[in-house]
Amino acid sequence: MIKLSALNITKKYDRAYVLNNVSVYVEESQFFALLGPSGSGKTTLLRIIAGFLKPDSGKIIIGNRDITYLPPNKRNTAMVFQNFSLWPHMNVFENVAFGLRLRKIPNKTIKERVYKILSMVHLADYAEKKPQQLSGGQQQRVALARALVIEPEILLLDEPLSNLDAHLRDELRQEIRTLQKNLGITTIYVTHDQREAMLIADVIAIMMNGNIIETDSPDVLYQEPGCIETARFLGELNEVEGVVLNSENNFCMIKTSIGTLKAKVSSNFAKGEDVIVGFRPEFLYIVSEKTENTFVCEIVSIEYVGSTINAILQSNDQILRAAFSPLYFKMPEKGKLLVSVDPEHIIAFRKKK
């Protein structure tokens, strides 16, 4: 069931489109991430949903209420900000209780609900502390509790982890995910960090230049991206230009500078069409004899990362990156290498004119 729809949202600043006819549909209890580089319009979209900005055109609908022109305080959404934004003149308890007090809920109930939510974020013992006495991670937990305690219809998170250090970020990300699943709250999460989005979201919408270019689950977006921008944005991509030789039964043969490659495609290409062939470094593997989709490379350099062995290879002037399994420990740092990539892991994109 669709819980939130943003329909044909357009927003301009000084004639430049920040959002250009964007639509999103978020299902009940879904964890929905808006992922994009800075300036792509994701925060603007979130702020329009929260009601801090008015769209130039388009509609925001929660359930079946049109809330496009409702002020933020009447929307029953709750937002967690990048910079925590706790109120320094109130202690943790008062910060969390604020929204409940506004709703004139009896004190006893407020106390119960605040402590319940505080223990969910592991901060029940900190109720009397002032925000400035807490660490960054704790402050952000309070902000999360403050948003969740009012039981909003939609939880909005605007890069909530970007001001935390790496370790805390992982920890809090998992907590947010668990809380969201347990409470079943519909959540929209804005981030520019693709790893974070992949780890946390059920569905990711990728935004670029004020448009949503693709929306799907993280694994589909990563393995079978519908466009090259998505593929480039989510992780590393080897790109090789080529021409379609023939195309049938969802497979096509493509002539490239590193040899003829077989790729799995969702729609058939015309013979002679210019394409870009893309495959991810980790899908390259070393083989001992030449079969389908194998090619010879010169090793340019090898880096040991630990979890992978990153190699830069060269095949007929084409530089390729590979991330081999650490099983190839002590592989030679010079010389030739025979590598392969399965047709399922090669994607052909139409070359834009």
Next chain:
Amino acid sequence: MTGLFLLLLIFFLLFSVYPIVFLFWKSTNVSIHLFPIVWSNIAVRHSFINSISLALFVTIAASVIAIPLALMTGFIKIPGRNFWKKAFLLPLIAPPFVSAIGMRQILSRFGSVNLLLMKAGVIEQPINFLGAGLTGIFILQVLHLYPIIYLNMSASLENIEASCIESAENIGASFWQTLRKIILPMSLPGYFAGAFLVFIWSLTDLGTPLVFDYSDLIPVSIFQSLTDIYSNPGGYVLVIFVCIIAIILFFSTQYFLEKISYVGIVRYKTTKEPLSVGKPLRAISLIYLGILLFISILPHAAVILNSFSEKWFLTVLPERWTLHYYREVFHHPIAKISLINSTLYSGIAGIITTIISLAIGFIIYRTQIKGRQILESFVIFPMAIPGIVFAFAFVLVFSETILDPRNFPVFLLVIAYVLRRMPFSARSIMANFQQIDISCEEACLNLGASRWTTFRKITMPVLKNGIVAGFIFAFAFSMMEVSSSLILVSKQQYFPIAKGIYQLAGRVTDGPYIASALGVLGMIVSFIALMMIYKLTGQENVSISV
């Protein structure tokens, strides 16, 4: 460096700490048992009550004016928002005792307002707006001081993050709820800092009551007691009283500020869009701002008119105009000498203040000398001690010594200027020091530059604006320093501007006109200084202790 540190230490101990300690020590000997006797004097009791109530009501009135002002310019989307934000610095360019001269012209029995009202037939008999003088003092102080609360509170408001306000709206708070529960409490630190300054300012303002010839106030009593300082203990008691109030208030404000200080909260500045509010609220705001600005600059305008008027008596506006009094400024013995003197004194004070501030900044941030932090306390110390107390203590301590202000006041006057401006100039420069990451200097040293080259090429360019701003600040506001100027100087040849204006304003013939012309020159200097500081530092809250 240690030598410099010791030198600074001696300077502060001798001219800042010792006089105050001496004052207290002396007063425990002289005045404790005299306190009941002094208190039994009705006139003294009267001035006590007057002064405290004046300060209290001025603070309340200034708050009532300044709080909405800060909120309007801080949050509401109004046409000309940037203009309004700066416009309310204007009242600060002249100390109230200068605008008092203009105020007398407007509000006196046969001043412009009464004449206008009588002409229009609204009243038949002139209204005594100024009362016995206290009302006039109240009005002028309020009009002069509300910007101090406004500036401090605005600084606090600026620091509230947009998302703190949005979070409240977002979880259901209305505009007024957000205002009451989030915005106002979060701007309290700025408000209190401003209110403290206003209260002490009003309590110890000497110039304004003198111009209104009103003597039932503590500062005036202190001033008058100086003539018989050794035979009349009244002055002591009052000075000690003022000093104790100031110190208590200063430290309780500091304590309170620390308690509610928001340092330590993780924060990242976000730009705050002004709120679009409904037409009625916007219209009310604009009307409020317009009327307030008009009233605020009225006394200044009157001073300006006064300085150009050949005759202004029993008419709404001057009858004939002249530049005569500006020529007089450079010829009249009192005006000429006080203009030259003040420029000289303030120039020297500005240079000394800047050098000392730089030295302190350097010692605190670039050396490891033990106990260097104490310099910071010395810098702030004069904030807790009103100018009038300092001046009184100087007279007390240094009379009959080689520095006796009755013989040669210039030395002590300059020192008083330096101490009074130090908290602001030094902190502006120290703030700049903090901005320079020490590794930037280390990188320069590391590449082979000497310490001196590093200071010249790396440190100085960053400090430059702060130093110039610190100097201008010290210079301009020493020109307009009142209490020490009035108290320390008695010989005409040493008159600074404030004393000159005071003397001239009290004369019947052309005195007030020349005083006005002098005042206008002072305003121009202050105005240019404010603009320059604003340009140099990009800050609005620079003029906090005019």
